[in-house]
Amino acid sequence: MAPQELLIEYLPILVFIAIAGGMSVAMIAGSILAGVRKPDAEKLSVYECGFDAFSDVRGKEIQTMIGALSVVG
Incomplete structure (x- = not known):
């Protein structure tokens, strides 16, 4: 199979990718x-600007990871 024949076979795929890319750029x-x-x-302001955090959430993060590992394991 010659390289030119191979390119002709892939032409519809390349056209489809070009149309899809063009449409996505146009929509954005x-x-x-x-x-x-x-x-x-x-x-536009920062969420907790001027307020202290209510609590430390690191403990919940570890509990969530332990729970996830127990489900996976």
Whole structure:
């Protein structure tokens, strides 16, 4: 099989990939350009700005890992 014949056989796949890539880029660009932007100070602020964390969550993380390992094992 000649290399030129091989390229002709893969041409529909390459066209499909090009169309899919072009559509995905166009959709992302369209959503960025047409998206409504309403900057809000409350949404842009840090979540717990000025507040201390309520509790240390590291203990729960270890308990979750131990529980997951017991299910897997």
